[in-house]
Amino acid sequence: MAWTRELSPLHDAREYDVVVSAGEQITAGLTAIALQAIGVSARSWMGWQIPVHTSAMHGSARIENIDPTALDERLEQGMTAVVAGFQGIAPDNRITTIGRGGGDTSAVAVAAAIKADRCDIYTDVDGVYTTDPRIVPKARRLEKVAYEEMLEMASLGAKVLQTRSVEIAMLHRVPVRVLSTFKPEAGGTLLCDEEDIVEKKPVTGIAYSRDEAKITLLRIPDRPGIAAAIFDPLADAGVNVDMIVQNVSEDGRKTDLTFTVTRGELARALDAIEKASGAIGYRELKSDANVAKVSVIGIGMRTHAGVAQTMFRTLAEKGINIQVISTSEIKVSVLIAEEYVELAVRALHSAYELDAA
């Protein structure tokens, strides 16, 4: 909140939480009043009243435990509970907030605590799409998405739900429906167990992220311990490394290594590498912030072969060079020049037959 920054750029995160949690307090109270006005027996609960126990990491606390007693009692009486999202209490009884998008996480965590049949999230989009409709007008809304697919999509840039909320839903097997606040009748998308999805296409969706930067170290010694010499200083600097590729060395003595970080962490990453240059011993350090990551995701990959090949062939046909590849059981990601990202996403969307009729 701008007020807290005005007062002090290095403000106390605990007091910041006191200030920003007041917003959800007001919303919860007003929601209860609005529901009562249409005849619904509603009451509000703050995080500390339930209580929603979190870690002490103010500003981005982790929900650890929610006592369902008060809510269960309320619901058994056929009445309605309005729970202020985004907030909880730390072990020392101070107010915490659970970070950006924390409202979703609160909702799913409460649903898990009371063992709800389903958690409906009303948001600004009407569901999860096969890809970003701003890039691919033929993108289709998915009726169902498996938790694991959603996790990959969320972490790859499809910002419908906060990753943590999907993790909690998966862990407690809470079906979550994402609906538009403005046109709920559109139907939304249901997040569910893999087993609840009957027709498993090889690829469910195409995700992309422009928040990528590539770092390459040329001519590093090809010896045991070199990875630690590079990645330990990065970890110490708080830099998250995503994709990593190491070339096969030509002469068995020197090799090249490429990895990716988010753009915001590029300067910090380069600084950490340069400070460790003595221990690493590279000849040249190169970086490129004009890269993007494109990923195809689908639980169907587990049983369908040839998904990666289709991706590589499709990109090759469009003349798009793949710089780095990484794969998981249900995902293939490639790093490409940022200027090709729309072209790549559209081509892949067609290639996997995801286009709407």
Added chain:
Amino acid sequence: MAWTRELSPLHDAREYDVVVSAGEQITAGLTAIALQAIGVSARSWMGWQIPVHTSAMHGSARIENIDPTALDERLEQGMTAVVAGFQGIAPDNRITTIGRGGGDTSAVAVAAAIKADRCDIYTDVDGVYTTDPRIVPKARRLEKVAYEEMLEMASLGAKVLQTRSVEIAMLHRVPVRVLSTFKPEAGGTLLCDEEDIVEKKPVTGIAYSRDEAKITLLRIPDRPGIAAAIFDPLADAGVNVDMIVQNVSEDGRKTDLTFTVTRGELARALDAIEKASGAIGYRELKSDANVAKVSVIGIGMRTHAGVAQTMFRTLAEKGINIQVISTSEIKVSVLIAEEYVELAVRALHSAYELDAA
């Protein structure tokens, strides 16, 4: 708050408290951040964190008990506590607010709980004056006021502090200093015990209230039980009666009775009397909302004679008719036509030698 009224005119007072208490939550957090920014080790406490136990009367709850443990611990370490005013928790753990001016009451109650040497209240005026300076430019700021005097002044319309805060200060003997937020160097006014005031003038100040209405019942039976027949229905209707005067009956059979209520309660009072007209048996019911109450207040009255006489003579000299009189140990109040209120206050201020040199 206007939002709650927009949603529902008959909103749930418990949810209203959730909404409006968020304001002090934000202020407390920001204050702690601002203090930290200038090097003060401050932290905030909400009502529920201390906790400040109140009655369950949402919107105008009464502070019942404040646990000083957390604050004492903090202060013993030489650190600063910022307590959100105006709020507490009800026995069922829901947020309460303590009504208009509740911030003062919270401050004095916290000061009493931690046995503070003094409670300083920074407000929009620089102290308590001998009377309203808007009416009497020669009004003087009082260095000291006794709790009892302040109680009379507060309830009579000098709205510097909430009555409840003065009651708590008096009960726990907490010296309270009222200071201007904008020019604290002006010195303010100290509320203290009567014994701490050395020079006791007969009159300390002149208060007035325009929020008055007069009701007269003509020719009621002069018999035992008539007062109950009139005032019981008023009490049942929630009307507070202030001044009462009953004429001596001429013939021992019929008499007249006059009493005052606040203007806001006039319609309700007349309605209650009319409904009980059969049991009372008056000939005529008259009311007048164009009246005001002027009071002279001073602990010095206990030892100085002739205070009331000076008042009556001064008003008579200005041709002001006294409609009703009521007195207490440290106060004389008269009801007059509202149009004379400024004249009366100015004349009395001079008569009791309160004018600034």
